[in-house]
Amino acid sequence: MEKTRTKEQLAEAAQLDVARDEFVTQWGTIGSAWGINRTMAQIHALLIVTPHALTTDEVMDELKISRGNAHTNLRELVGWGLVRSVVRKGERKEYFEAEKDVWKMFCIIVRERKRREIRPAINVLKDCIDRADGLKSPDALAFTKQTKALCEFMEMADGVLSKVVRSEQSTIIPWALKFLK
Amino acid sequence: MEKTRTKEQLAEAAQLDVARDEFVTQWGTIGSAWGINRTMAQIHALLIVTPHALTTDEVMDELKISRGNAHTNLRELVGWGLVRSVVRKGERKEYFEAEKDVWKMFCIIVRERKRREIRPAINVLKDCIDRADGLKSPDALAFTKQTKALCEFMEMADGVLSKVVRSEQSTIIPWALKFLK
DNA sequence: ATGTATTTTCATTTAATACTGAAAATACGA
DNA sequence: TCGTATTTTCAGTATTAAATGAAAATACAT
Numbered sequence: 001m002e003k004t005r006t007k008e009q010l011a012e013a014a015q016l017d018v019a020r021d022e023f024v025t026q027w028g029t030i031g032s033a034w035g036i037n038r039t040m041a042q043i044h045a046l047l048i049v050t051p052h053a054l055t056t057d058e059v060m061d062e063l064k065i066s067r068g069n070a071h072t073n074l075r076e077l078v079g080w081g082l083v084r085s086v087v088r089k090g091e092r093k094e095y096f097e098a099e100k101d102v103w104k105m106f107c108i109i110v111r112e113r114k115r116r117e118i119r120p121a122i123n124v125l126k127d128c129i130d131r132a133d134g135l136k137s138p139d140a141l142a143f144t145k146q147t148k149a150l151c152e153f154m155e156m157a158d159g160v161l162s163k164v165v166r167s168e169q170s171t172i173i174p175w176a177l178k179f180l181k
Numbered sequence: 182m183e184k185t186r187t188k189e190q191l192a193e194a195a196q197l198d199v200a201r202d203e204f205v206t207q208w209g210t211i212g213s214a215w216g217i218n219r220t221m222a223q224i225h226a227l228l229i230v231t232p233h234a235l236t237t238d239e240v241m242d243e244l245k246i247s248r249g250n251a252h253t254n255l256r257e258l259v260g261w262g263l264v265r266s267v268v269r270k271g272e273r274k275e276y277f278e279a280e281k282d283v284w285k286m287f288c289i290i291v292r293e294r295k296r297r298e299i300r301p302a303i304n305v306l307k308d309c310i311d312r313a314d315g316l317k318s319p320d321a322l323a324f325t326k327q328t329k330a331l332c333e334f335m336e337m338a339d340g341v342l343s344k345v346v347r348s349e350q351s352t353i354i355p356w357a358l359k360f361l362k
Numbered sequence: 363a364t365g366t367a368t369t370t371t372c373a374t375t376t377a378a379t380a381c382t383g384a385a386a387a388t389a390c391g392a
Numbered sequence: 393t394c395g396t397a398t399t400t401t402c403a404g405t406a407t408t409a410a411a412t413g414a415a416a417a418t419a420c421a422t
Contacts, residue, residue: 009318016321019312023328026305033298035216037380048331051323056399066382071400092390092397100327102334117214124207131200137190140197142232146281147204150229153283179360218410237369247412252370273367273420363422370417380407387400392393 020049024063039065040073044082047098053086055093081108107165118158125151201230205244220246221254225263228279234267236274262289284351291346299339306332 024045031041042063047054054062060070074096077083082105086095099105125147132144205226212222223244228235235243241251255277258264263286267276280286309328313321 012316012318012321016313016316016318016324019309019324022312023305023309026309030298030302030305033301039380049324049327051320067399068383068401069381072381075400094399102330106334106338117211120214121211124204124211128200128204128207131203132197135193135197137193137197139232140193143197143200143230146230149283153287157287220410248369249371249413250411253411256370275369366419366421368417368419371415373412373414375412376410378407378409380405382403382405384403385401387398389396389398391396 020046023049037073037076039063039069040076043070043073044077044098047077047083047096048100053095053097055095057093059096080112103169107168110161110165114158114161118154118161122151122154122158125154201227204230218254218257220244220250221257224251224254225258225279228258228264228277229281234276234278236276238274240277261293285349288346288349291342295339295342299335299342303332303335303339306335 024042027045028038028042031044032038034041043059046059046062056067056070056074059065059074060067063070074083074085077098078085078096081099083096083098086097088095099108128147129144129151132140132147135141135144205223208226209219209223212225213219215222224240227240227243237248237251237255240246240255241248244251255264255266258279259266259277262280264277264279267278269276280289306328310325310332313325313328316322316325
């Protein structure tokens with residue numbers, strides 16, 4: 001009886017491992033499609049579905065990747081704020097754990113992408129608008145009109161995202177769902 | 182007098198060309214940061230700030246790229262729906278022009294990314310949830326809880342984006358700006 | 363049908379990105 | 393201080409993605 005239970009438990013554990021592996025692998029693929037480094041996405045996925053914090057060596061082992069690779073991508077994830085490094089008292093090794101709250105994850109990603117992608121784009125647009133400033137030809141006016149429209153749109157989007165993310169609480173999206181037609 | 186005017190006009194035209202080039206080049210860089218092929222972003226930028234439709238040869242010439250490259254990326258842009266091919270009566274060459282309305286551009290991009298990136302991610306998550314379905318261990322329950330939270334969030338985001346983009350009019354974002362605190 | 367303009371494909375090359383593994387640097391306990 | 397555990401760096405290598413250019417296919421006028 002005891003033996004049977006153990007067998008079942010082993011089978012269940014194996015099934016869970018398969019599900020986890022599937023998630024990690026597929027999340028890596030999805031990450032690639034999103035323009036994110038495959039390994040970084042996999043490490044993130046691994047940490048998301050692992051209940052406890054992991055060391056660099058454990059990550060290396062799970063994903064069969066080199067130390068350098070694991071290290072670089074863990075640092076990158078920490079840089080994004082999606083992963084925290086934790087130190088256990090009396091232990092020398094560094095452990096890593098992911099932010100698991102989905103809404104917080106979303107806020108972090110939006111804030112970072114705003115900073116890294118939207119802001120620079122707005123700056124480029126402003127620069128182009130300035131360069132063409134004062135020109136009077138029809139082509140120049142068309143250019144200015146187009147770049148200004150783009151710039152205003154991005155500033156608007158930036159503003160909306162700031163507000164969505166400011167509250168740090170997940171009630172806005174369900175709220176929006178109701179109000180939008 | 183006539184001569185002076187022409188000189189000024191030439192200088193203005195040159196200045197506009199610089200602004201255009203700057204826009205095209207920088208947009209390519211930004212595109213890369215967004216995970217979009219640099220050349221595709223540059224062609225898109227070029228078509229956005231060119232008042233008239235261009236042929237493949239003109240694009241090749243402007244951006245100093247090969248025919249194959251221009252062709253492939255133009256087709257890709259047409260595939261996204263961001264660029265239309267137009268045929269002029271009596272002419273054999275194919276011309277390309279970009280959708281210039283910023284809100285329409287936004288809607289097209291959101292719809293495509295929903296289809297290409299969000300939907301597949303949701304499917305992966307559902308698949309993982311199914312695999313772990315019925316497992317009773319604490320680890321399994323944690324896994325299920327986490328993947329379900331992710332899945333629900335993405336479905337919610339998908340729903341909000343659908344509604345934002347459904348109306349095909351640019352009034353929603355300014356509206357949202359007012360209502361969000 | 364033949365010739366020509368135009369588009370499409372694709373084997374090859376080139377460039378960009380990611381990964382490895384080992385050495386160097388750092389942190390820390392004895 | 394010395395020795396060891398751990399982290400960090402980075403030159404070299406591998407992998408993947410993008411671009412070239414020329415040949416093949418297609419479309420169309422005569």
